Amino acid sequence: MPRDRLLVTIGDREVEISNLDKVMYPSTGFTKGEVIDYYTRIAPVMLPHLAGRPVTRIRYPDGVDAPHFFEKNKPGGTPAWVRLENLPVPGSTKSRETIDFVVVDELATMVWLANLAALELHTPQWRIGADPDLLVVDLDPGAPAGLRECCAVAVLMRDRLAADGIAAYPKTSGRKGMQLCCPISGTQPSTVVADYAHRVAEELATMVPASITAKMAKQIRPGKVFIDWSQNAAAKTTVTPYSLRAGSAPTASAPLTWDEVTAMATGDHPAEQLTSDTVLTRVDTHGDLLAALLQPGPAVPGPVDLIPRAAR
Template sequence: MTPITEVEGRRLALSNLDKVLYTATSTTKGEVLHYYARTAAPLLAHLADRPVSFLRYPDGPDGQLFFTKNPPPGTPDWVRIAEVPRRTADTGRQVVVEDLASLMWAANLVVEFHTHQWRADAPERADRLVLDLDPGAPATAVECCVVALWLRERLGADGLEAYVKTSGSKGLHLLVPLERAPSAEVSAYAKGLAVEAEAVMPELVVHRMRRSLRPGKVFVDHSQNAAAKTTAAPYTLRARAEPTVSTPVTWEEVAGCTDAGQLVFRLGDIEGRLERYGDLLGPLTDPDSAAPLP
């Protein structure tokens, strides 16, 4: 029998809690739900008012993976649904995860959480910039850190403060809080940064997506600033071999990275990091931290 639990007055059916999702670590679905419940406060702050896309992996990362922007079948009527531009979702509707009950409902589907760079009340007007640093083997997160430090300094020259997290996969994400600006303008600025980084570090950086260009280099992916694109949210679990998390890190950790394993964090690491550092990406949720796009 599927257990029923009550979360903030909402009745939820949480299924298959003993099912092993991550075979490499024997991590169960119950442990995944426990992780999301314990990390709810900072995660919800970063999901607030942002239409969400889901990468679902109900049988674990070794099973079927499918990406959906539309509200999943059976979405409860109490889960908030936002109207969004049709070109960013098939139906023009997406879920907004705004409280613990809707977070646990979504987590029960076994998902990665991905969000736009804009909020539901101002579609296609970005309030943050993102640069996704993706290493092409044999490059690793170590090379990403070198590029991240250069980009941080370059952004600073334009009066912008960058924050950093792991992607939860192989690379890093740089995020910058902005005063709202059209996504197209943010995209153009981000592309300019990527092109400039390649010009300065041609042996290390590539700004184009073509895979033949990427071995041994860091792809500075600026495309996720486009209005229709989404990026893995801070603190989301990823559908990888192990339960890795997209984890905020300090710039000191980035500067001191000499081995890619230093910046791999799993669900069991996050509570201790939050106790030690708090939410390192907290400024992204503070309007007073936003700066104008140059």
């Protein structure tokens, strides 16, 4: 075996890793070895959020400043022990099209993908063979709005969802904005969940039109926070909790406490994305702040339930 390649044993799996000194994040010098180390250390809290979900990867073979590509199908040379699920592609123009998705249900698979420079892992709101068990509210700021403005909208959204009995848990996107993740029953199709998210997004946009929009047109987003309700469509994926992001620095999609979100919204705490080192330290302190997402939640209200009682 070449000197730049190593064969490591993880459980009863053998995983080949290579080029550990290759720089993935040039502005900070963060290497592929450090990427693998991060995913190995974050695995205890990240793997439960990946379990049972097909994974879309974004790979950066030569680092974040070089060309990258999205990958859904299994890559060439996939080890025989990696779990694969042959699934239809939601939203495909060919209704019967299926591909072999990778499912990350053990540390060895995570390390194997990290070695392939799959810096970002994205998952749908549903587990294989089931309806959505998560509702996701994606808050995307249009400059000059930023994470601070997203936090202010997040508090409004949290309170609105709570009125329907739905608990929301915040995390940074690792890029510009943030998401609210809400455990739901897993008994309703994605169309019902997306419709509910759309209705609530429109409601908030009507309440605060100067700061919030629920419309996708990019020309109306500057200075506003776009509530992207469409993330709940069956074909969509969201960055998985704790995944790295491919920016100038190795930030990660990191859970926050609501006290932190409120402090960021008011300017009492810096509104900033969190780096891999900080995320690992926070996990040591807090454990998994998103553990509640692993338990079932309530059903989302249907259209009639959103009509005020006096108007029915």
